[in-house]
Amino acid sequence: MIRSAALLAAALVFTSPAARAQTYPSRQITLIIPFAAGGSNDLVGRAIGKKLTEAWGQPVVVENRAGAGGLIGTAAVAAAPPDGYTLLLVSPTFSISPAISKTMPFDTVKDFTPVAFIARGPLLITASNKLPVQSARELFALARSKPGQITFASAGLGSINQISTELIALSASVRFTHVPYKGGAPALNDLVGGHVDIFVSSLPQALELVRSGQAKALAVTSAKRTALLPDVPTLEESGLSGVDLGSWWGIAGPAGMSGDVVNALNAEIGKMLTSPEFGTFLSNEGAEAEAMTPRQFGDMMRLETERWIKVAHEANISID
Secondary structure, eight states: OHHHHHHHHHHHHHHHHHHHHHHOOOSOEEEEESSOTTSHHHHHHHHHHHHHHHHHSSOEEEEEOOOGGGHHHHHHHHTSOSSSSEEEEEOHHHHHHHHHOSOOSSOTTTTEEEEEEEEEEEEEEEEOTTSSOSSHHHHHHHHHHSTTTSEEEESSTTOHHHHHHHHHHHHHTOOOEEEEOSSHHHHHHHHHTTSSSEEEEEHHHHHHHHHTTSSEEEEESSSSOOTTSTTSOBTTTTTOOSOOOEEEEEEEEETTOOHHHHHHHHHHHHHHHTOHHHHHHHHHTTOEEOOOOHHHHHHHHHHHHHHHHHHHHHHTOOOO
C-alpha cells in the first residue's frame, strides 16, 4: 500500500501541469481591469468576461481596480499566483507606463505572461469648432506657422492622449502645447467649449460629439479609414506617413503561468474573436478583432514600449 501510494503521488506530480490544463478552468476566474468602470477598457473587459463565462460554464468575474494610472490593478495581478485564475486586461497604458516612469512597482516584461491579443482600434484627432482648420493637413500647416500656440488636451500626464499627440507632432515636425485634464470627459468638454484646440481620443469617446457637429474630426490614426466615420481620412491620406497607432486590448497574467493553461486560454479567446456577436460589439467600439499567439503578443507589447520610450525621451515626458 505504501509503495502504491508513493507511485500515485509521483504520477500526480509528474502529470500535474497537463492535468491542470485539461481541467482548467475548474473555478471562478477574476479578470482585473486597472481602470474605473464606464470607459472602453471596462466595456471590452466585461464583454470578454461574458463570452468566456458562456464558453466555460465557470464565472469570470470582472473587477475594476483603478488608481495611479492603472498601476494599482496591474501590480495586483503581478503579485497573484500564476495559476490562470487571476488575469489582467492590458491596453496601451501597459506599454506606455514603463516609458514615462522609472519607479514602476513591477516589470512589464519579467512580471507578466502574455496570453492573448483581443483587438485594436484607431484614435481620432478632433478639433474645436473655433479652430480655423478642416483637416489634419491644415492643422499641421497652422501649427508650423504658429509654433506652440495650438493647444492639445489629454486625460492626464502620461496618458495615451498625450503621448500619441506628441508622436504625431514629432512626425509632422510641429509643436503643440499640452493641457492635461483629470480624465477624458473634462477634456472633451473644454474642446467643445473652445478652451482647447485639439484632442486625440479613442473613437467612441468623441464619436457623438463629431456626429452632432459639436467638434470636428480631422483624421483617424489607423492605416485605413473606419466604417464609423468613413469620410474622415487617415493620417497617411493627410500627408503624414509612417504613423499607425491606436487603442488595443489584450489579456495577460502573472509571470510563470503554465504553457498549457496559457494555450488553453489563447485558444478559447481565439474562438471568441470569431463570434459574430463579439465582432459586432467591437465594430460598435470602432475596433477589429485580431488573433495573436502569446509570443506574438509579447513581442508586440515590447515593440510598443520601445516606441513610447523613444517618444517620451524626445518629447521630455516623465511622471517621476
